[in-house]
Amino acid sequence: MQTSAALRARAEVDLAALRGNVRALRSRVGDGVAVMAVVKSDAYGHGALPVARAARAAGAAWLGVATPHEALALRAAGVGGRMLCWLWTPGDPWREGIEADLDMAVSGLWALREVTAAARAAGRAARIQLKADTGLGRNGCQPADWPELVSAALAAEAAGEVRITGLWSHFACADEPGHPSIAGQLDVFRQMVTYAEKAGVEPEVRHIANSPAALTLPESHFDLVRTGIALYGISPSPEIGVPEDFGLRPVMTLSASVALVKQVPPGHGVSYGHHYVTPAETTLGLIPLGYADGIPRHASGRGPVLVGGVRRTVAGRVAMDQFVVDLGGDTPEPGTPAVLFGPGDRGEPTAQEWADAADTIAYEIVTRIGTRVPRVYVGEEPRERADDESTTTA
Structure with missing residues (x-):
């Protein structure tokens, strides 16, 4: 192990500041809303394992990652608790994800087919969260295809292959205050959630808020907010304020x-x-x-x-x-x-x-x-x- 005195360069990561940011975010969203600490891409370059442990210690109820390999590495290092993984591709390690107790995002029928096949092979139900494309145009199920995905997921749940634990989406322009797409996406998300719940989905969590929405849009908080860049003490956008405005400190x-x-x-x-x-x-x-x-x-x-x-x-x-x-x-x-x-x-x-x-x-x-x-x-x-x-x- 190198000592700090020997380093030609160093990225000092202040875990006390990170814990303080988690507490500030929890205070901002209030009781009844859980905080997810997003630790994808090696915790935005800060180090996924130390950050995940510090965030958990400060009260983050969930962890979030992009790829299953990120999630499985954290599990292998002993990080427990609820963890959502959302960027899956065909052939990814779905069975390993099920056995590692991950919550896995499903955006289309192909993914549902793969996760149900993995669940049958594992002999246990997979926890899945259905992702809605409410206007970002990336991952997620389009409103026109939502009834079919919801119906198929409910059938898989009835067969004991999955448990639908969440309904969620992602903002396109939450870092631009007043952008018309924000209200539009919220409306679409509410409609898609209502449809799924009326069809019989009983989600544990509904969530759409990223860091800028967590900081500035309380109407978007629902049951859970996913905080990425704010966790690391950086404002999502100069337009919404500097870190000090939100009680955050760069890590x-x-x-x-x-x-x-x-x-x-x-x-x-x-x-x-x-x-x-x-x-x-x-x-x-x-x-x-x-x-x-x-x-x-x-x-x-x-x-x-x-x-x-x-x-x-x-x-x-x-x-x-x-x-x-x-x-x-x-x-x-x-x-x-x-x-x-x-x-x-x-x-x-x-x-x-x-x-x-x-x-x-x-x-x-x-x-x-x-x-x-x-x-x-x-x-x-x-x-x-x-x-x-x-x-x-x-």
Whole structure:
């Protein structure tokens, strides 16, 4: 196991902040509404296993993942409780999902056929949640096909092959306050839920709210909210507010050790293509992170970095393993921390600032941080600690 002092770069993950975010979200949605902690894509780059354990400890009633392989890995690591997995493809490990006590999303008849066949092979009923396409146009069953799917699912339930545990959908534009599709999708969801319940479905949970809806649309909360990016202390959209507006704190801080400081003359080109040329004699600092580590090349010449307590900007192009900042004549020692993003309360940039620099969203900034960057966990409670040397605890 590496010690934190030896790391060329680190993504520090504050599990105390994550637990605080879970508690803030639970308080915001109120009694009677459960919180799902979405830990897909390795918990948005934060580390699925430590995050899942911390979220559970803070009162998240459900976990959510995209692929069955993500879900089965968590089960193999000993993570129990209710877990919804929603992105299935033909031939996926349905039987293993049933045996691992997953709740599995079904969006069409093909999926229902596969899960019922797996249930018969396993000798036990599968827990399924029927997903409705209320207007997002991705996964989910169209309203025109809903009666057929509901009827087939009820027949499978009567045969003891499945238990329908949920009805759900997903917003397209909840991060755009006032967008007309929001009310439209809510209306369609209510209609599809009503149809299913009148047909005989008795769901444990009905849910459509993602992070932005959980934060701003109480009428969408139903029985459960699925919180992804908000769990990690990042606002789903600057339009709906900053994290502090919702009592949230960013969980990840990305930093690296300055690898080299050198003096260069005026007119010196920097990095590929010489898109940056020094305007005067100056000092350059080399930061050992690049696009192979998830630093967006689109932020070349724009990405903000805090070095020696001073805000700097990426000078020239981000390369595969490194980028350069113009230090303006300052000479911090090699090994000085360069902070790319964090909560922002110590002067460092935020993930949203990097998203703005790269013309993307903050979700992508944290999720894309690569495996060469060790996750260093702070604020961990003893009961959450994993016997896993692939992570570092500070």
